[in-house]
Amino acid sequence: MEEIFMGLFKEFKDDFSQAVNELVPGDVPEKEVEPKAQTADNLVVDTIGENVDVASELSKLDGLLEHVEEQPQETTVPRPTPSENFAEHTINTQKEEQIPQMNDIPQPVNTQPVNNNVLSGDVQDETSVITASTVLTGDLQSSGSFDIQGTINGNVMCNGKIVVTGTVNGNTNSSEFFADVAKVEGEIVSTGTVKIGAGSVIIGNISASSAVIAGAVKGDIDVQGPVVVDTSAVIMGNIKSRSVQINNGAVIEGFCSQTYADIDVQGLFEGK
Structure with missing residues (x-):
């Protein structure tokens, strides 16, 4: 019965260690992660001795959990995407730059002929x-x-x-x-x-x-x-x-x- 319990505990420890290594690569010492030996038939071989201190192993797991909780989580900052208002503002700005100013527009020249009638008004003494x-x-x-x-x-x-x-x-x-x-x-x-x-x-x-x-x-x-x-x-x-x-x-x-x-x-x- 004790051997069955130790086998289950070993598999749980290996899986948990592998998960920790994937979350925090390079931070866990290699000696704390027990390699999983495989045979040609992909069978798991028990490489742990019979005399295992269960309390000691559990204390190691508690330390690993505390170590994982202390690692800062990476935050992904979403890249800003151009909004519709920004696109409309850009298009309107380009249109305004293409509109010529009123001062650049040449004004029409008065080409009306001179009226040959006598000027209206009183005769000036000059x-x-x-x-x-x-x-x-x-x-x-x-x-x-x-x-x-x-x-x-x-x-x-x-x-x-x-x-x-x-x-x-x-x-x-x-x-x-x-x-x-x-x-x-x-x-x-x-x-x-x-x-x-x-x-x-x-x-x-x-x-x-x-x-x-x-x-x-x-x-x-x-x-x-x-x-x-x-x-x-x-x-x-x-x-x-x-x-x-x-x-x-x-x-x-x-x-x-x-x-x-x-x-x-x-x-x-x-x-x-």
Whole structure:
């Protein structure tokens, strides 16, 4: 009976020692682990003597248990996995980096043409003088008046009066227009009077409320009021006005029509 008990105890000790070695490799002395001898038939051979102190063996087991409990347990730290919020934040950041700033976007350039109508508002009591040695290229606008002694390559528009003693290559629009020994190549529009002095050359149509022509005009004249054609005037174009006065010596190559007259000329001949 004692031999059976010792055999069972030996097998229990060997199995427990092997389990301890697997848990704590290298910490248990090799002499405390009894090797298991195997034969060709895989049979366990009892290598322990008959005289075994059971209390001593149990005390060894208690020491082994205490040794195992004192070993620090390895903790496995889980690797962080990217969350959906982190992935979305990364994608949104990349999209924001691809969006150009508003400052890098080129702004549209205003290419609207200059309005040729008279500027709105009152006439300012100031005159812009373009000296004889000045050549300007571009349109001019003012709420006052212009005194053009030099050369303007562009349209001129103002609320006041335009006085030209130089050259204007462009259209003009003003409340009054006066040319004296000047050259204007463009249309002249005025809400008031247009005066073309002797020695001036105008190539373009003239529209005004009244006109006095003493220079050379190549173009049609459309005036709501009276037109005076002086002795030195040369006109190549039609004259449409309320009334016309042609002084002796003036040259007109065109038709004169009092379209704006108060008299019904056609009615005078009806029923006759």
